[in-house]
Amino acid sequence: xxxxAKFSQKQEHVVVQQSQQAVKEFANADELLRFDAANVVLPxxxxxxxxxxxxxxxxxxxxxxxxxxxxRG
Amino acid sequence: MKTLMNEPMISPEIAGEVSEKPLSTQWTSAxxxxxxxEHSHAIFYLSLRYLGDPQKAxxxxxxxxxxxxxxxDQFRGEASxxxxxxxxxxxxxxxxxxSWHNRNVxxxxxxxxxxxxxxxxxxxxxxxxxxELGQRIQKTLDAMSDEYRLLLLLxxxxxxSYEGIAAVVGQTADAVRGKLHRARxxxxxxxxxxx
Numbered sequence: 559x560x561x562x563a564k565f566s567q568k569q570e571h572v573v574v575q576q577s578q579q580a581v582k583e584f585a586n587a588d589e590l591l592r593f594d595a596a597n598v599v600l601p602x603x604x605x606x607x608x609x610x611x612x613x614x615x616x617x618x619x620x621x622x623x624x625x626x627x628x629x630r631g
Numbered sequence: 632m633k634t635l636m637n638e639p640m641i642s643p644e645i646a647g648e649v650s651e652k653p654l655s656t657q658w659t660s661a662x663x664x665x666x667x668x669e670h671s672h673a674i675f676y677l678s679l680r681y682l683g684d685p686q687k688a689x690x691x692x693x694x695x696x697x698x699x700x701x702x703x704d705q706f707r708g709e710a711s712x713x714x715x716x717x718x719x720x721x722x723x724x725x726x727x728x729x730s731w732h733n734r735n736v737x738x739x740x741x742x743x744x745x746x747x748x749x750x751x752x753x754x755x756x757x758x759x760x761x762x763e764l765g766q767r768i769q770k771t772l773d774a775m776s777d778e779y780r781l782l783l784l785l786x787x788x789x790x791x792s793y794e795g796i797a798a799v800v801g802q803t804a805d806a807v808r809g810k811l812h813r814a815r816x817x818x819x820x821x822x823x824x825x826x
Contacts, residue, residue, distance in 0.1 A: 586756070587756070587815045590756050591768065594768050595672075595788075597765070600672045600692075601685075604671065608696055608697060611697055
């Protein structure tokens with residue numbers, strides 16, 4: 559058991575080292591920011607809030623917009 | 632990319648509070664949905680990195696689209712819809728950031744120091760931990776001037792050409808090219824210091 563624990567500790571250390579050594583290179587700021595943008599997820603709550611914001615004043619129009627966006631009522 | 636007819640320059644009204652105007656009547660609900668689908672990520676990303684706060688970016692994206700949907704009938708189509716949305720978003724974010732900064736922070740961004748830095752600005756930007764990349768980028772952008780930060784965020788949008796960026800910021804494409812060259816250098820120099 560002791561040996562096993564030692565072994566897995568050693569393995570973990572190697573994995574960490576490997577991930578730290580994985581250098582990612584970007585040619586310039588444009589490329590770096592494009593990578594960053596691609597990794598940013600748009601929160602789905604925004605569309606829900608948009609619908610809520612206007613549904614009271616323009617119920618029919620917004621309901622149709624909502625249905626078009628999400629395919630449900 | 633869809634273009635619109637009758638697009639005006641951004642008025643102070645657009646930058647202000649969301650009005651209670653009715654939705655555009657010339658646009659169908661499917662078109663509004665497609666507009667949101669196509670451009671919401673770009674507007675959210677700009678807001679996120681400009682404001683540096685996910686919650687504020689969420690609020691800003693919501694407000695920008697609400698304003699846009701209510702004003703679609705008024706555009707002249709001299710630029711793309713993306714350009715127009717960016718103008719609304721920038722105005723909105725600048726207002727938010729100005730009021731917040733006026734209350735809390737005294738800016739000391741001086742990009743000229745970094746433009747002339749002897750750091751390896753022509754070398755590739757190296758990143759070890761991509762999970763911390765967002766924080767480093769945010770830290771770098773926060774330390775830059777408003778103008779450079781904005782230009783870099785716009786050039787990160789592959790759908791925008793130099794002419795497109797020029798249309799968003801109201802400058803010539805040559806001016807944008809020159810400023811972006813300096814902004815990239817300043818970014819690279821600052822980014823290296825964010826370890």
